[in-house]
Amino acid sequence: MAEKSREKPIEMDDDNFFMSLAFLTSDRSKDPVTQVGACVVKDGILISTGYNGMPWGCSDDILPWDGTAKNEEENKRPYVCHAEFNAFVNRGDKDLSGCTLYTGLFPCKDCAKLIVQTGITTVVYMSDKHKEKKKYIIARDILEKANVEVREFVPTYSKLTLKSSATQNPFTASQK
Ligand SMILES: Nc1ccn([C@H]2C[C@H](O)[C@@H](COP(=O)(O)O)O2)c(=O)n1
Numbered sequence: 001m002a003e004k005s006r007e008k009p010i011e012m013d014d015d016n017f018f019m020s021l022a023f024l025t026s027d028r029s030k031d032p033v034t035q036v037g038a039c040v041v042k043d044g045i046l047i048s049t050g051y052n053g054m055p056w057g058c059s060d061d062i063l064p065w066d067g068t069a070k071n072e073e074e075n076k077r078p079y080v081c082h083a084e085f086n087a088f089v090n091r092g093d094k095d096l097s098g099c100t101l102y103t104g105l106f107p108c109k110d111c112a113k114l115i116v117q118t119g120i121t122t123v124v125y126m127s128d129k130h131k132e133k134k135k136y137i138i139a140r141d142i143l144e145k146a147n148v149e150v151r152e153f154v155p156t157y158s159k160l161t162l163k164s165s166a167t168q169n170p171f172t173a174s175q176k
Pocket residue numbers: 031033034035036051052053077080081082083084103105106107108111130
């Protein structure tokens with residue numbers, strides 16, 4: 001029987017791998033506007049993941065996600081646990097000092113404070129779409145003042161496909 005030809009497995013570096021994992025994690029978020037995923041990594045080993053969502057036990061359907069409600073308390077935004085926050089909570093009792101945080105969206109000021117207090121030393125982000133907003137300007141300042149290394153992730157793959165077959169390498173990636 002002729003052997004099936006297989007694509008050569010790709011060797012994915014940490015940044016591409018863990019940012020892809022952050023994006024895969026973000027898929028679990030119920031926020032129809034912005035799905036954010038984050039993961040915490042130490043020495044190339046995954047410690048924890050998180051995505052944005054309502055606090056445990058609070059229904060996803062009681063408040064509007066789109067920010068259209070007049071009163072702040074009727075909007076989802078102040079209630080949502082951010083992806084980074086959830087990644088910290090989900091770590092259990094693991095020590096985060098010296099870890100790298102991968103996040104799809106630049107952290108807000110509250111998550112920036114947690115980044116510093118947990119001892120995370122590097123933040124890798126993909127989008128900084130809120131950079132003009134006060135809480136993100138403050139976040140950048142907090143991280144800078146606390147000497148946390150912050151860098152933007154620039155993907156080196158143009159496409160990453162996840163196939164649902166357990167018997168094959170489920171990833172195919174196209175190099176740029
Ligand atoms: N670094 C971030 C920023 C935002 N989020 C969450 C919070 C909301 O569910 C959603 C969108 O926020 P917005 O863009 O409307 O300010 O993303 C997060 O998890 N991590």
